[in-house]
Amino acid sequence: MLLQRRFEERxxxxxxxxxxxxxxxxxxxxxxxxxxxxSLLRPDDYIITTYRDHxxxxxxxxxxxxxxxxLFGRIDGCARxxxxxxxxxxxxxxxxxxxxxxxxxxPLATGVGFAIKYRGGDQVCVCFMGESVVNTGAFxxxxxxxxxxxxxxxxxxxxxxxxxxxxxERASAIHDIFERGSSYNIxxxxxxGQDVFAVRSAVREAIDRARTESLPTLLExxxxxxxxxxxxxxxxxxxxxxxxxxxxxxxxxxxxxxxQMQEQGELSEDDLHKLDEELKATVQDAWDFAEQSPEPPxxxxxxDVLVDTTSDQIAEPVxxx
Amino acid sequence: xPVITYRDALNQALSExxxxxxxxxxxxxEVAVYQGAYKVSKGLLQEFGEMRVVDTPITELGFAGxxxxxxxxxxxxxxxxxxxxxxxxxxxxxxxSAAKLLYMSGGQFNIPIxxxxxxxxxxxxxxxxxxxFESWLAYVPGIKVVTPGTPYDAKGLLKSAIRDxxxxxxxxxxxxxxxKGEVPxxxxxxxxxKADLKREGEHCxxxxxxxxxxxxxxxxxxxxxDGINVDxxxxxxxxxxxxxxIKTSVEKTNRAVVLEEGWEICGIxxxxxxxxxxxxxxxxxAPVIRIHQADVPMPYAKNLERAAKPDIPKTxxxxxxxxxxx
Numbered sequence: 289m290l291l292q293r294r295f296e297e298r299x300x301x302x303x304x305x306x307x308x309x310x311x312x313x314x315x316x317x318x319x320x321x322x323x324x325x326x327s328l329l330r331p332d333d334y335i336i337t338t339y340r341d342h343x344x345x346x347x348x349x350x351x352x353x354x355x356x357x358x359l360f361g362r363i364d365g366c367a368r369x370x371x372x373x374x375x376x377x378x379x380x381x382x383x384x385x386x387x388x389x390x391x392x393x394x395p396l397a398t399g400v401g402f403a404i405k406y407r408g409g410d411q412v413c414v415c416f417m418g419e420s421v422v423n424t425g426a427f428x429x430x431x432x433x434x435x436x437x438x439x440x441x442x443x444x445x446x447x448x449x450x451x452x453x454x455x456x457e458r459a460s461a462i463h464d465i466f467e468r469g470s471s472y473n474i475x476x477x478x479x480x481g482q483d484v485f486a487v488r489s490a491v492r493e494a495i496d497r498a499r500t501e502s503l504p505t506l507l508e509x510x511x512x513x514x515x516x517x518x519x520x521x522x523x524x525x526x527x528x529x530x531x532x533x534x535x536x537x538x539x540x541x542x543x544x545x546x547x548q549m550q551e552q553g554e555l556s557e558d559d560l561h562k563l564d565e566e567l568k569a570t571v572q573d574a575w576d577f578a579e580q581s582p583e584p585p586x587x588x589x590x591x592d593v594l595v596d597t598t599s600d601q602i603a604e605p606v607x608x609x
Numbered sequence: 610x611p612v613i614t615y616r617d618a619l620n621q622a623l624s625e626x627x628x629x630x631x632x633x634x635x636x637x638x639e640v641a642v643y644q645g646a647y648k649v650s651k652g653l654l655q656e657f658g659e660m661r662v663v664d665t666p667i668t669e670l671g672f673a674g675x676x677x678x679x680x681x682x683x684x685x686x687x688x689x690x691x692x693x694x695x696x697x698x699x700x701x702x703x704x705x706s707a708a709k710l711l712y713m714s715g716g717q718f719n720i721p722i723x724x725x726x727x728x729x730x731x732x733x734x735x736x737x738x739x740x741x742f743e744s745w746l747a748y749v750p751g752i753k754v755v756t757p758g759t760p761y762d763a764k765g766l767l768k769s770a771i772r773d774x775x776x777x778x779x780x781x782x783x784x785x786x787x788x789k790g791e792v793p794x795x796x797x798x799x800x801x802x803k804a805d806l807k808r809e810g811e812h813c814x815x816x817x818x819x820x821x822x823x824x825x826x827x828x829x830x831x832x833x834x835d836g837i838n839v840d841x842x843x844x845x846x847x848x849x850x851x852x853x854x855i856k857t858s859v860e861k862t863n864r865a866v867v868l869e870e871g872w873e874i875c876g877i878x879x880x881x882x883x884x885x886x887x888x889x890x891x892x893x894x895a896p897v898i899r900i901h902q903a904d905v906p907m908p909y910a911k912n913l914e915r916a917a918k919p920d921i922p923k924t925x926x927x928x929x930x931x932x933x934x935x
Contacts, residue, residue: 334682367715377714384681385714389705395671396706399678399686406634406660406684426701429671436666592716593750597773597801 289319289484289542292343294567295352298575299342299359303519307579308359312373315343317514320541321446322347324487325414328495334382334404336397337416339374340446341386344416348383350376352574362581369584370592390451391424393417394443398430401439405502412498413441414491419508420451422465428472431506435472440498442491443474443506446481448513453527469506481511482539485548512536610793616786618760619649622767623687625796627657630685633771636663636672637689637726646691647727647786673699673724677706680722680776687771690726693742693780699724700745707776708751721774725767728756728780729820729870733914736906741871743780743819747848747880752776753801754848758822760790762845765799773801782820802846804854810838813928814858816881817868818844821919825868828924839928847877855881856888863894864931868924873901895931900924 296316302308315322318340326335326347337344345355350366358365359373366378377385384400387393397415404411421427422445434441445466451459462468469476475497479490487509494505514537516523524533549555613621627633634657639646641654641664654662665672669690676686690696696703703724710718730739747754755770755777757763763781770777807822808829815825822843829839840858844850859865865885867878878899885897903917929935 336678365715367713367717370715371713375713377717379714379717382682384678385710385718387706389701392674392701392706395674395702396678396681398671399675399680400682401678402675403679403682403684406679426670426674429666429668430674432666432668433671433675592712592714594753594775595711595716595719597769597775 289323289545290564291352291567291570292319292322292346293542294564294571295346295355295574296342298571300515300519302359302575308373309361310372311339312359312519313340313517314515315340315513317536317540318446318448318481318511319343320484320487320545321416321444321481321509321511324484325444325491328488328492329412329414332382333411334384334400334413335416336384336393336400336413337386338390338393338418339386339388340418341374341376345376345378345383345386348378348381350378350381350383352570353577356574356578357581360578360581361583362578363584363588364577364581368588368592390418391421391426394421394427394430397441397443398434398439401434401441401504402437404440405437410499411440412495415441415443417443417445418451419445419447419449419456419465420454420459421445422468423459431469431472431474431504434504435474438502439504440502441504442494442498443504444491445506445508446511447508448511450513450517450527452517453521455527464508466506466508474504474506476506478508478510481509482541482544484541484545610791612789613760613792614786615760615763615782615788615790616647616649618764618792619767619781620651621792622764622771623650623653624656626768626771627653627661632683632685633687634661634663634684635687635689636665636676638665638667638691640664640689647783649786650689669695669699670702673702674706676722677702677710677720680720681710681718685721685771687723687725690724692738692783693726693728694738694740696724696726696742703746703752703776703778704749708749712751719774720776723770723777723779725779726781727783727786729782730907730918731783733909733911735909739907741869741902743847744871744876746778747877752778752848753846754778754780755801755846756780756819757845758782758785758819758843760788760792762799762805764792765797766801766845769798769801772798777801780819785820785823788823799845802849802851804851805843805845806840806854806858807843808839808841810840810862812837812839812862813864813866813931814840814842814862815866815868815924815928816842816844816855816858818847818877819870821868821870824919824921825924828921828928831921832925832928837928837932850880850884852884852888855884859885859889860892863892865897866900866924866927866931867897868900868919870919871902873899873904876901895933898927898931900927
């Protein structure tokens with residue numbers, strides 16, 4: 289969680305300096321959701337997410353160097369500098385990406401669940417999304433099929449209260465949005481997204497259900513983003529007040545965890561300070577690595593549009609697993 | 610050589626490829642229990658079971674995305690759209706997911722998927738069910754677009770499309786399903802991106818694709834009676850487009866008519882004409898003429914529909930015009 293926080297604080301700085309371009313959506317304030325859920329997954333499980341994807345990428349174990357290099361648009365980035373902030377991918381970690389069209393990745397998650405069932409595996413696919421996704425058609429089509437076919441997918445709505453600048457209450461006819469799962473006979477829960485243990489507890493139950501019973505879950509995790517929607521959005525003042533932001537910041541997930549650990553004697557001030565310094569150094573190393581990584585060569589422009597095809601080959605039969 | 614329908618040729622391709630590769634499955638509306646809205650998937654449910662021949666709800670955006678997700682993790686889906694008209698609802702998954710994931714992931718995730726179904730107008734289905742979509746799809750880098758016009762091409766191209774490691778949009782012809790042609794019993798594949806010179810002549814080139822190839826052949830038969838012999842270049846795949854085949858033919862005949870099913874503006878023919886003016890400028894003896902659907906939504910009334918569609922007389926008139934005979 290602290291790595292994500294320190295990493296993204298530097299992202300904001302790099303953006304201001306023009307080292308990161310385009311759209312850049314920070315995850316600050318929501319770190320308990322990524323950490324609480326991804327920490328429960330096996331290496332062969334799958335993760336798919338939205339454009340607000342840095343936190344989940346780091347939580348899954350992607351190297352801060354590679355993520356930062358991607359943000360800087362450099363050849364050593366996870367997508368060779370072609371995806372940027374919104375499109376973090378790592379095939380070796382079954383991290384199926386950051387997707388930029390709101391709602392569009394939810395059917396993909398259903399498809400991953402279908403593939404797991406097709407092969408008779410016991411993996412799980414975890415699909416992260418913001419609460420505004422629940423108003424897209426893709427979400428409903430995807431959940432209907434997951435409920436109909438009983439697919440092992442955990443759909444996690446990170447309800448940070450705002451779809452860009454539009455409050456949930458101004459966008460959704462119902463406000464307990466986990467109830468949207470009732471239309472599709474999908475088990476559904478709601479939990480506190482600022483308490484990493486609450487997230488773990490709820491996600492663990494959902495993962496067990498997926499793994500052992502091949503059933504989907506719709507989990508609404510109530511969280512809050514401390515930054516604007518993207519870097520071009522003021523933190524407060526237009527669609528939300530400073531007072532509201534301050535109130536939510538009292539429940540900073542990292543602060544809550546720190547207090548809990550200190551109360552229980554699991555973390556001293558010195559330990560925390562040391563950890564923080566280490567993580568800051570890790571992020572500085574990522575920054576330095578990204579800065580030193582070359583821009584993609586111009587020949588990369590035309591690479592990775594298509595792969596070489598095997599269509600003229602008559603190869604041997606292939607098994608699904 | 611056996612003579613079979615275009616429908617059965619597609620059915621054979623599906624069955625053979627599903628036997629060959631367990632990762633291949635067919636998903637779409639009415640593909641299983643109903644045996645296919647156009648019976649292309651007849652018998653496949655019985656042959657392969659419900660895990661591999663999957664009926665979906667009417668939910669094009671959803672099941673197109675399910676296919677892309679399954680392809681991301683190693684399966685090889687064939688997604689059937691009942692018609693490409695309905696696939697408009699799913700275009701986000703075709704254009705924004707399937708076509709872009711390889712590039713956006715820096716080469717990590719290729720999407721081996723086939724989106725297939727009937728394309729273009731049938732008879733009196735009116736505006737919403739009578740559209741040819743190849744130019745919409747061919748606009749986008751990251752996908753291949755295939756439009757077979759004969760049973761032989763349908764089978765060989767579909768088998769190649771299924772084995773291709775990239776997303777392939779496979780546009781069939783509703784009016785072609787009952788057409789018959791020779792299809793060999795032994796296995797064969799037709800490479801994507803290669804045109805077929807379906808008829809040879811020296812006076813003019815008719816460059817076409819999909820269902821219009823049949824129309825071009827019929828027009829060529831009639832022209833031959835007047836001593837006019839044309840090349841019929843069936844592009845078969847419109848992305849990638851076989852530029853060499855266009856060039857070879859036009860350099861030989863010095864005249865070209867481009868025949869396509871869809872609308873004029875930004876159509877497939879626009880691209881063909883662009884190639885011709887760049888590659889064959891000094892060889893042309895006449896301006897290139899395009900034949901296409903009238904620039905209106907397809908009408909229902911028989912006479913109006915007939916007037917809107919490309920046909921044999923329009924094609925013959927165009928050939929005669931580029932030969933300065935009329």
